[in-house]
Amino acid sequence: MPKQIHLAAQLPGIHNVTVWSDPRSGSQIAIGSFVHLARTAERGKFDFFFLAEGLRLREHKGRVYELDVAGRPDNLTMLSALAAATTRLGVAATVNATFNEPYEVARRLATLDHLSGGRAGWNVVTSFDAFTGENFRRGGFLAEADRYSRAAEFLATARELWDSWHGADVPADPVSGRFVRPGAGAFTHHGGHFDIAGRFTTPRSPQGHPVVIQAGESDAGRDFAASDAEVVFSKYNRLEEARAFYRDVKGRLARYGRSPDDLRIMPTATVVVADTxxxxxxxxxxxxxxxxxxxxxxxxxxxxxxxxxxxxxxxxxxxxxxxxxxxxxxxxxxxxxxxxxxxxxxxxxxxxxxxxxxxxxxxxxxGGQTFVGSPHTVADAVDHFVQTDGADGFVFATHLTPGGLDDFVDRVVPLLQEKGVHRPDYTGTTLRDHLGLRRPPDTGRTSRTASAQWEGSAS
Amino acid sequence: MNDSPLHLAVALDGAGWHPAAWRSEGARPGALFTPGYWADLVAEAERGLLDLVTFEDALGPQSAAPHRPDDRTDQVRGSLDAVLLASHLALLTTRIGLVPTVNVTHTEPFHVAVGIATLDHVSEGRAGWRPQIASRAADAAHFGRRTTPQLTDDDLRDPELIAARLRPLFAEAADVVEVARRLWDSWEDDAEIRDTATGRFLDRDKLHHIDFEGAWFSVRGPSITPRPPQGQPVVASLAHASTPYEFAARASDVVFVTPFDRAGATAVLAQVAEAADRVGRDLRDRPLRRFADLVVLLDDEPGAAARRKERLDALAGAEYTSDALVFTGTPGELADLLLDWRTAGLDGFRLRPGALPHDLTAVTRRLVPELRRRGAYRSAYGTGTLRERLGLPTPRNRYAGQG
Structure with missing residues (x-):
């Protein structure tokens, strides 16, 4: 049986991918643009819709950079709205581990997972630069060398917070008068980056944990992906380099007791479809x-x-x-x-x-465009790329907002469905279902204390 | 007599404001963390043509004590992030204002401003927010970044004592609102030019660093989000004492106050006006809408609401009281009270339903028609943004024309 292709779409908020000079190019911020693109992706039975994050506008020679599209929403706020405009499509966002704290991020992601009925995903990234830090309370406090230790501890802490509520912690039984089980949400985390304790607010969400996504090509990034991520974004969308990356990252999973099927590798790509x-x-x-x-x-x-x-x-x-x-x-x-x-x-x-x-x-x-050709040519190329282990699927960035995905969904997706490599309809309700990922075990309250691992990593 | 339109808001919180509300008939305690529960409530509020709904929130679980956590298991515990919840509801409604509570002590001012700007874009001009300081010291340990004052049992006897102890947090909160307001203005409305001749999407002369530097943080800007449709989304705050009145006078467009009778309303409004004077705000230039908060339990049959409250009190094991008046009665009696208090100069009321959906439905289907019968409430939503509905002027961009 051929591999199933996993598809995602994003609305690019910066960079020169978006051709704003095209007369068909619509608003970068209007809710209608986001709804159009998300619904198109859902019509194409995509796994998820993705939004990157913005923390500071880019500057060129000391002034705001003018040449590319700019002006984007807070991604989790936007995706919470889009969860009401879609029913099956996953919704994933980049959320920075540097200029945020685990309690709030874990809470917002758990909320998105509740609001979407189990469709949330989180791309964990770190920043370290003082330029971005100028918009935040702590400034550029993090040394570059500490990026991955902070990201790893941040993610582990978020998982402890999600696990602080057991699935059965809310009996809400009016007869007995018990709304919540004793101790629900209690957590303690003593680590090098985070030393926190108390009670988490948000009951266990439909997926248990939102799907964890990671992007990073460095050796440390690849190890982080292999140990902790469930989806990896990559920039490698040329087949040979993509295969090398795929082989390398999938090969690292066993070291962490994971199987190659526990991780989906999805390069970003563009696509141009025409009649011939x-x-x-x-x-x-x-x-x-x-x-x-x-x-x-x-x-x-x-x-x-x-x-x-x-x-x-x-x-x-x-x-x-x-x-x-x-x-x-x-x-x-x-x-x-x-x-x-x-x-x-x-x-x-x-x-x-x-x-x-x-x-x-x-x-x-x-570098031009990734997949170019007639619908058949593109479908064959996308399929070949995946079947020969260049990827498990793609995150498509479109050059037109919001109609840039229309041709692919209307003309290429049916061909992929005919080939039997893309679902004719959703078979599950959660993002984990779409990606074929396991649900984390509901182990109940297992707050770790004094984890030497974290203390060591940040020294 | 006040002939400006009467404004009505409803404050949504869990299963309702009475701690035993989740055990009432008609409650949906198992659904509190599902989007459908909230969608139904807000649709009902919109059916009643209410100005806005607020959503409670905090960065720690609910507690029977306002100043420290508890271990009770017989009351609603657990919550969703209010901004994300409000945003989810934006596409399921078309007119009603959406006003989430947002902690400003443990959060990043930049993220908060961008989140509310996004809510305004998503709802096409219906966003507000209620900045809230962290009054529970235990919540600080959830972040591990700072400590905040621990209120004592003695403090709780007097809102002035609470406010005095939390005064630095209010000052910081005013800085957060100032940063948000500057970030919302940091993009001029015509910053996006799409000029193919020069290859420019933006005109950088219309984007502004805000260069805020305060005692607690600094923010460089500009925002990552274009100016929201309202220019300035509505800022609302709850106030019981001089320091929060001053905060409202500095920072807010709407203030929720908690008088217990008409004379109390008159006195509170005088204090709010004095606070505005102290901070140099001209209320004709920058109006401040004053809403009185009331917890309401409503039944058509005289005496039934009071009996219902007694039953809920018995389930809760204590008589329920609140920082606001707890009203029990018929919708007609409540209409009498609201129109009487209004003569003190209030612009509107924020009603906190004792039990959901019962007391919300009583507001939308009984109280609102009763007020309308008396010529005191709208019979249709007009067009326009939340600001416009509240009679707040369209704000000029502070950076426009600066180049």
Whole structure:
């Protein structure tokens, strides 16, 4: 039996994926845009809808970055609303482990799981930079080296909080007069990052724990995924590199007593569908050119060079002057944070070898669209990618808000269903059901105390 | 006589405000954590054309004592996050205002502001919130980041003693509201330009750092969320003493007060007006809507509501009292009281149903028609945002035109 493909959709809130200059491009913030995209994903029997988080607007040369879409909602608040506009679709959000505390995050995620009837997912990420910290009480308090220990302890603490309520803790029996069982919600966690105790407010949610998602390509990130995550997002959407990542991460699971089936690997991807392969290819080029406007080409170049290059012609050659590796002109954009001297060397070599202008170069390194072609071509490519263990599925980011998923759902999804690799309808009600993930055991109140593991990890 | 429209809000909390409400006939105690339970309640409130509903919340379980946790198992314990709950209900309603309670002592001001802005976008202009300080010291241990004052049994005898002890938390809460208001304004309404000629989605001259620096935290901004439809979602606060009156005068658009009779209402409103004077707020320029809170148990038959309360008191093992007047009577009697108190200058009332859904339905199906019969309540929702319904002016963006 072929592998079943897991599909997710996101509404990109920043970056140049979204072609806002297209006349069909709608609002980035209106509730109607989110409802349209979520309902389209549900019509296509997707596993879930995903929203990243925003903690600070990106800045370029000290001012707010103007060229990309911006302006997005608090994701858990938006997903709570969308849970009322859908009935089966999972709803997943990135929530930062640095600028939040476990009690509140665990509570909000448990609430989303209750409100959605068991459809919540949580992409655990960490930040450490002082730039983002300027919007928060503690500022940039976390050292980069402590990122994963904080994330791991944060997640473990959230799980302790979710487990502090047993499934049977709310008898709500008017005859006996017992609403709640004694001790429900009691917890104690003494660790290096968190030292907390008391009572958790929110009864055990339908999934027990929301589905835990993780994204991270580093060695530590892969280990965290293998030990703790149930879904992994990755940037590897080219088949060979994707297979290598897939093999590596799935291979790590056994070390943590887990089976390869306990983790779904889902790269982010884009898709362009047209009647014929040739039309789709032309349309994909058009999209990529729109994504890399002349101004965007210069801005990306400045991000790598670390200096003002506004005097350069985007249709001319790359600058002769060298990058300033210490200077950061684009803040809040993780892609351009490190390794910029090496990137500049690579870009120069490529431009020289191929005779590319600045904009052509940026288009080239941008990478274009992931799946391009007629509906049959795209369906075959998506299926092949999954069946040959490049992935378990994809998170699609669409270049048009909110209609960018329509073609895929109307024209490609039926083909995947015909192939028997995508569900004709939902067979379960929870996100765990869709992803084929086990429910965590309802072990009752097992608050750990004085966990040496956490104390050690943060020293 | 007050000829401005009368405003009515309902405060939703668990199975109702009486601690034994969950054991009443018609209660759905097993459904308190399901979305359908709340959807039904809010639909009923909207059917009654109420201005808004509020949702209680706290970062710790409910307790019979306001200042410390308890181990009781015979009362409702457990809750959902109120902002997310309100947002979930936004797409299931079309007119009613949604006002969740939000703790501002243990949360991040930036997250709070963005959450309420999102609620306003989702509900297309029906969002409010009630910033609430942490009055229970035990809740601080849930976060492990700070300590907050422990109230004593003696403090509880007098709201002024409570307020005095919690005064620093109120000052910090005022900073949180200030940050939220600045963040909501940090995007001008026309910041999104989509100018293909220059390749710009945004005009950065219309986005503003807020550069708030206070005694407890600083926030740089701008918000990640465009300016909400109301510009400034409605800020509401509950107040029983001079410090919270001053907080309301500084920070709020709506204040919930708790007089026990008409003379008390007159006195409280005078204190609120004095507080506004002290903080230099011109109420003609920036109106403050004053609602009186009442717990209500309503039955058509005279005496039935009082008997029902006695039964609930017996189940609870103690007579139920509250920070607000506990009214038992007929919908007609309540209408008499509301219209009488209103002459003190109140703009409206926030009714706390003793038991759900019974006392909510009594408000929407008996009280509201009775008020309407007396020409004192609307017969249809108008169009417009929650601010507009409350007669609050459309706020000018503080950063507009600054470049």
């Amino acid at each position: 392969d040739a039309e789709a290819a032309a349309y994909a080029d058009e999209i990529t050119r729109a994504q890399v406007s002349p101004q965007t080409a210069i801005a990306h170049l400045e991000a790598v060079w670390g200096r003002d290059l506004s005097a350069y012609d985007p249709d001319g050659p790359l600058p002769d002057i060298d990058p300033e590796p210490e200077s950061l002109v684009l803040k809040g954009h993780s892609v351009f944070r490190t390794g910029r001297a090496e990137t500049a060397r690579r870009w120069r070599a490529l431009a020289h070898e191929r005779g590319l202008s600045i904009r052509e170069l940026v288009i080239e390194v941008h």
